[in-house]
Amino acid sequence: MPEQLLQQIVNGLMIGFMYSLVAIGLTLIWGVMNIVNFAHGDFLMIGMFTSFWLFTIFGLDPLFSIPICFLLLFILGIAIYRFIVSKVMKGPMLAQLVVTFGISIFLSNLAVYFWTPDFRLISTTFLQGTWDVGGINISVPKAIASIGSVITSICLFLFMKKTKTGKAILATEMNRESALLMGINTERINSLSFGIGAALVGVAGAFLSTYYYIYPQVGGLFGTIAFAVVALGGFGSIEGAFIAGILVGLAQTLGGFYFDPSYKYAIVFMIYLITIWIRPQGLLGW
Amino acid sequence: MLSVNNISVGYKGLLAVQDVSFQINQGEIVSLIGSNGAGKSTIVKTVAGLMHPVKGEITFEKEPIHTIPPYDVVKKKISMIPEGRQLFGRLSVLDNLLLGSYSLTSNEEIQKTLENVYRLFPILKERKNQRSDTFSGGEQQQLAIARGLMSRPSLLMLDEPSLGLGPKLVSDIFRIIQEINCNGVTILLVEQNVHEALEISHRAYVLQTGRVVLEGKGEELLQSDLVRQAYLGM
């Protein structure tokens, strides 16, 4: 029994680290621009398909697709911000919601149009099989993906805390007018943050493509979970999103284990509802 | 040095500042005084580039600056310390200061400026790793001034630096402003502490409902009937 429990905890951590990485990008965009990016899950989907086609056409292993996914989504994020989102930044909140929602539908439908709604899998990456660690089975691609997610998350922390540009992003988040007075071009910070947020979820997509089904609507599920993670961690808090991602992963697997797998998402959202009931600003929000 | 010529500035069509002109010469301390809502903050925000005039022009060292964004105004060596401090609360004192020098590119220059600022405000050096939102009001104002100095301005604009401070701290702040001025920085001071402000100012402008109604030397204005009645309650 404890072995089974340990197995669930390991599974929960592994999916949790993925949720963290997806949510960090979302919370970054929210923190800087106060925009709910409904297209975030679809950016994940594009990352997954990029990795899939690079593998299928060029035989490129998903691990090598990571920098390509990062760059592609970074550019896509900046382009979408510059040409679409920035136009409604000064408009009403509803216009911003509608615009990212529209981008979401557009991207997932475009994927259906080009690639059909089929489910695909990358079958033969060189990350295969499972490790047996003291009776606990650890799937190799999942382990690599979660380690990669943690490393990517840590890189973002360091970028935000240690670099001049990272601090400028934090400053813009905290007080836009002061940031302008310091000499920070906050419009550039907006597009950079949108780009980084998209790039991070693109990397998550590349990792996820090593073991998860790849299909045009995959963003819906992950996007929804990411919103819960961001709210649970506290809107705009990167550390909060990281911790909340892990909690949600654990809640999902342990809940599925103790109750019934079909309730696992219900349990996740119940925990979310209870948390914001007690602490509306989320775990590490302000 | 700074020349503001007949500017009008508004919020969504409503003019908060109308046809205002004033000059600041190199090395001066110039005060803008006036009651709540007179348009003082609007004027400094406009000089800083946060707002743009609908009419008139602003030149700094003979160059027009009223159309450029705030992040380019800083590069012209104009720095503004906003009303209510507006620190980056969740960041450390040091990070706030370093953000103040965002417009500087030479690391050497940044370190030198930091040393100068620490000399003026020793407490900031002692507490450089403390989160700025845990500071008291007086300490926060010191940090706000220090952050404003980190861009090595030749013109420093302070919007109500004495707001919310006790009498002892108010006179400290005014002493520091004079010291900064002695170090060669020209000062534009917005104040409601009219008496103290006029005492340290070379010249001042009195603002009422968006217009300049009086100007003159600091000590002259201290003696004028309008100032004595309206702002000093005499």
Ligand SMILES: Nc1ncnc2c1ncn2[C@@H]1O[C@H](COP(=O)(O)OP(=O)(O)OP(=O)(O)O)[C@@H](O)[C@H]1O
């Ligand atoms: N964001 C805003 N939107 C609309 N009107 C504004 C805004 N900010 C200021 N005003 C108006 O512009 C006028 C001038 O305001 P301003 O803040 O410049 O005054 P002030 O002299 O700095 O006053 P205080 O001493 O209270 O700081 C006021 O009538 C004010 O109501």
Ligand SMILES: [Mg+2]
């Ligand atoms: Mg004001």
